[in-house]
Amino acid sequence: xxxxxxxxxxxxxxxxxxxxxxxxxxxxxxxxxxxxxxxxxxxxxxxxxxxxxxxxxxxxxxxxxxxxxxxxxxxxxxxxxxxxxxxxxxxxxxxxxxxxxxxxxxxxxxxxxxxxxxxxxxxxxxxxxxxxxxxxxxxxxxxxxxxxxxxxxxxxxxxxxxxxxxxxxxxxxxxxxxxxxxxxxxxxxxxxxxxxxxxxxxxxxxxxxxxxxxxxxxxxxxxxxxxxxxxxxxxxxxxxxxxxxxxxxxxxxxxxxxxxxxxxxxxxxxxxxxxxxxxxxxxxxxxxxxxxxxxxxxxxxxxxxxxxxxxxxxxxxxxxxxxxxx
Amino acid sequence: xxxxxxxxxxxxxxxxxxxxxxxxxxxxxxxxxxxxxxxxxxxxxxxxxxxxxxxxxxxxxxxxxxxxxxxxxxxxxxxxxxxxxxxxxxxxxxxxxxxxxxxxxxxxxxxxxxxxxxxxxxxxxxxxxxxxxxxxxxxxxxxxxxxxxx
Numbered sequence: 001x002x003x004x005x006x007x008x009x010x011x012x013x014x015x016x017x018x019x020x021x022x023x024x025x026x027x028x029x030x031x032x033x034x035x036x037x038x039x040x041x042x043x044x045x046x047x048x049x050x051x052x053x054x055x056x057x058x059x060x061x062x063x064x065x066x067x068x069x070x071x072x073x074x075x076x077x078x079x080x081x082x083x084x085x086x087x088x089x090x091x092x093x094x095x096x097x098x099x100x101x102x103x104x105x106x107x108x109x110x111x112x113x114x115x116x117x118x119x120x121x122x123x124x125x126x127x128x129x130x131x132x133x134x135x136x137x138x139x140x141x142x143x144x145x146x147x148x149x150x151x152x153x154x155x156x157x158x159x160x161x162x163x164x165x166x167x168x169x170x171x172x173x174x175x176x177x178x179x180x181x182x183x184x185x186x187x188x189x190x191x192x193x194x195x196x197x198x199x200x201x202x203x204x205x206x207x208x209x210x211x212x213x214x215x216x217x218x219x220x221x222x223x224x225x226x227x228x229x230x231x232x233x234x235x236x237x238x239x240x241x242x243x244x245x246x247x248x249x250x251x252x253x254x255x256x257x258x259x260x261x262x263x264x265x266x267x268x269x270x271x272x273x274x275x276x277x278x279x280x281x282x283x284x285x286x287x288x289x290x291x292x293x294x295x296x297x298x299x300x301x302x303x304x305x306x307x308x309x310x311x312x313x314x315x316x317x318x319x320x321x322x323x324x325x326x
Numbered sequence: 327x328x329x330x331x332x333x334x335x336x337x338x339x340x341x342x343x344x345x346x347x348x349x350x351x352x353x354x355x356x357x358x359x360x361x362x363x364x365x366x367x368x369x370x371x372x373x374x375x376x377x378x379x380x381x382x383x384x385x386x387x388x389x390x391x392x393x394x395x396x397x398x399x400x401x402x403x404x405x406x407x408x409x410x411x412x413x414x415x416x417x418x419x420x421x422x423x424x425x426x427x428x429x430x431x432x433x434x435x436x437x438x439x440x441x442x443x444x445x446x447x448x449x450x451x452x453x454x455x456x457x458x459x460x461x462x463x464x465x466x467x468x469x470x471x472x473x474x475x476x
Contacts, residue, residue, distance in 0.1 A: 109426060269423050270381035277380075277416030285411050286402065290438045293401055293411070297418040307419065308426035320384040325428035325467055 008064035009042035011055070012094075013084055015077035016104050016149070017070025021095035022046050024166035025067070031173055039064065052080070055087055063087045065179070067094035067162070071104040071317065072150040076143035085156040090179060092191075094172075096165035098152040099190075100260050100268075101317020103165075105149045106309060108316050108323020112145050147326075151318045153188075161190045165258035165314055168244050193243025195263035198255045202237055202246040204228065212281045214303035217254065228254050229279065232303075234310055239271035258314050267320045269311035338392040338458035342369035342451070343378050347405040349397030351441035356448055363448065364455040366392075374398070375436075376409025380420040383434055387466060393433045393458045395451065400438045410438070430461055 066088040096102035120128045133140045162175045175192030206227045215232040228235040236257035261268035344350040350371045375398030398410040421431040
């Protein structure tokens with residue numbers, strides 16, 4: 001390793017994530033040079049050679065900033081989160097997994113034992129993962145799964161959040177600027193994005209916000225300039241924080257909710273239930289009995305096979321229920 | 327809401343979200359006749375069931391409610407024209423989320439009553455509480471918090 005300079009040190013670490021947040025980081029493109037001029041990337045398993053021991057050897061608070069992405073899925077994730085918290089002045093939940101659990105958080109719809117039964121179906125005990133295993137060379141240790149996937153803030157104190165799956169490079173860049181301004185943003189703030197909903201920056205035309213029939217994306221080619229919700233596609237725009245530039249709806253795909261709920265909204269799925277319930281067509285419900293009304297609404301809702309997976313695709317682990325009751 | 331007392335028979339804790347124009351008026355009339363309601367029922371008066379954000383129901387469960395009873399006007403009788411239809415639509419979507427999260431949909435019920443149906447109001451409340459007794463307490467696993475050294 002080269003002799004260190006006096007630049008403040010930063011770290012980028014992944015817990016249970018896919019690496020997309022690291023891709024978003026290198027997608028800063030030429031701005032990386034600017035970043036590199038101001039900071040030394042001290043620790044990042046997919047970019048530089050330093051190891052966990054090098055981080056452990058640092059004095060506490062030696063890292064100016066750690067961007068920690070990925071969900072908290074295993075006890076090893078928790079160990080690393082606690083280590084990096086100690087060593088960092090600023091610890092940032094970077095990306096949807098660290099923010100709200102993201103796709104790994106959907107595992108919370110099943111008990112951990114049933115996940116293992118599915119993945120290791122039919123395998124006998126020695127072939128299944130064990131926390132400790134004796135082999136001729138000695139004892140091997142494997143991380144064990146937590147009972148539930150957790151957002152980073154459920155494990156350690158988090159200074160700031162950068163939303164998105166992955167965060168747009170512009171979101172990341174804005175956030176980095178915000179966290180080093182004086183006075184700094186309040187602790188726990190979501191940086192780099194907006195506070196309103198994706199609909200605010202969506203260019204599609206809204207005319208008569210009514211859903212007559214819900215449809216999945218493969219069931220129609222949407223009109224390119226009209227609100228997708230009006231066309232019956234479950235677009236998460238009304239229940240999702242803006243700041244991404246509404247990139248998905250611009251190319252005819254619905255918002256899937258990756259920036260999490262807008263500022264002040266406690267539960268993204270519940271917000272979506274509220275939004276969709278407000279615009280489903282009520283004409284077929286008029287002059288019906290209460291039982292007929294419930295049945296008619298249910299028949300409309302049946303067009304979406306997985307409501308929790310659609311409305312909590314990114315935020316189940318951080319939702320008010322947190323996932324399935326066991 | 328306070329914690330249940332060990333060893334006593336299960337008395338479900340119920341949050342009633344009542345529309346002021348019908349269900350709450352109903353509850354008020356029932357009170358005027360000195361009718362008794364289940365001890366675990368707490369009611370909140372709303373201008374309309376259209377005011378019920380689905381997250382309020384989740385927060386009630388999180389705060390210890392075993393069931394949430396939303397009561398609005400009869401179909402067609404809403405003071406705000408169509409908001410009770412909207413409320414049912416929101417509740418039906420919420421039930422799907424609850425079901426997938428392992429919370430029995432029966433714990434969040436929507437009923438329609440008019441201001442003149444005090445007897446029916448009492449029956450509906452009793453029926454809901456009886457259903458919750460059969461289901462037992464809602465034991466929500468709080469989101470596990472790992473030991474935080476800070």
